[in-house]
Amino acid sequence: MQYTLPLKQKQIEQSKLEAEARKEATLQNAEAAAQAKIIDSKAEVERQRNLADAEANRIRVTAAADSERMKYEASVLKQNPMLIQKIIAERLSDKLQIMMVPMDGKNFFAADVMRSAFQNNLSNNGGSASLDTPDGADEPAPVATATSQRKPQKRP
Numbered sequence: 001m002q003y004t005l006p007l008k009q010k011q012i013e014q015s016k017l018e019a020e021a022r023k024e025a026t027l028q029n030a031e032a033a034a035q036a037k038i039i040d041s042k043a044e045v046e047r048q049r050n051l052a053d054a055e056a057n058r059i060r061v062t063a064a065a066d067s068e069r070m071k072y073e074a075s076v077l078k079q080n081p082m083l084i085q086k087i088i089a090e091r092l093s094d095k096l097q098i099m100m101v102p103m104d105g106k107n108f109f110a111a112d113v114m115r116s117a118f119q120n121n122l123s124n125n126g127g128s129a130s131l132d133t134p135d136g137a138d139e140p141a142p143v144a145t146a147t148s149q150r151k152p153q154k155r156p
Contacts, residue, residue: 077083
């Protein structure tokens with residue numbers, strides 16, 4: 001028995017040391033896991049900050065591009081005010097057929113046809129009025145008008 005008692009004590013001490021080592025290893029593993037979670041959360045915060053910065057930059061760039069586009073459109077519309085009527089006509093419903101015709105009829109292919117038709121009617125009626133105006137006359141600036149006509153409904 002005298003040999004078994006010190007052997008048992010050594011086994012008890014060894015098991016205590018093993019338990020202590022397991023406890024230390026468990027604590028170190030838990031500490032390492034906590035550090036990994038901290039690193040992951042910092043990386044997530046940095047990722048969200050980068051995404052927010054990228055979104056803010058995208059908004060800034062888009063706003064600058066829109067501003068530049070609007071300035072360009074304003075200058076174009078200032079130079080060509082007739083474009084406003086054209087834009088309005090283009091944005092009307094697709095169920096309307098639209099033809100833009102200048103009011104004075106200059107540079108319009110059908111103007112000569114219509115003028116000759118009206119002159120024939122006037123000469124047949126005995127009228128002496130003419131639709132032509134002298135070249136030097138003061139005329140108002142040409143204005144385009146939009147005429148519309150409904151498209152026929154398609155039958156299935």
